[in-house]
Amino acid sequence: MCGIIAYAGGQEAGPILVDGLKALEYRGYDSAGVGVRDGTGRMAVTRVAGRVEQLAAALRAKAKSGAASRGTVGIAHTRWATHGGVTEANAHPHVSRDGRVAIVHNGIVENYLALRAELADVGYEFTSETDSEVIAHLIHRGLAAGHSFAAAVRQAAALVQGASAVVAACADEPETLIGLRLGNAGGIVVGLGDGFNLLASDTLALLPHTSRVAY
């Protein structure tokens, strides 16, 4: 179970998220990624099967070519693979096909094979080997059925078995991040700032920004 950091506020999210991931490196991990809402309302994802420094370099390269999202809402993750190899495609965030929903996940979805089969039956395509990806598609299915983001996340959480901590972002509600914890997958802590909020798996990642936290 590895690191999560998420930011919603008025500043460019990418650099804040990368710094947050650096603070979580001590936990150990094998890959890293960030997803930031872009100008078209999609979650633009950058991932590496490697170190946070490689992720930072990938983001710098994107920024140079003008391809980086300068959005102010985003989620980020350091992964310790449990299901699926250490590859860029398996690194988090995982995103729904239309780019509307992005999630990062710590823990294990124990019933992911059954959920994967159920989603594949109604046309969902999978781009990773992880157990985590089902969460993005379950939330998307709830939205497609007309539910709000919060209701879609609750519905997804009710279907997922095992211990998990998740942070989700949705292009339809650009200022909202939702965190949830199921079972003992480590905590999720909320950091409260002036004009911004953060979510993280570890208080350490929040402390450079705020000392007002809620567990």
Ligand code: GLU
């Ligand atoms: N089970 C997920 C995966 O293999 C999350 C692992 C983690 O907690 O970092 O991608």
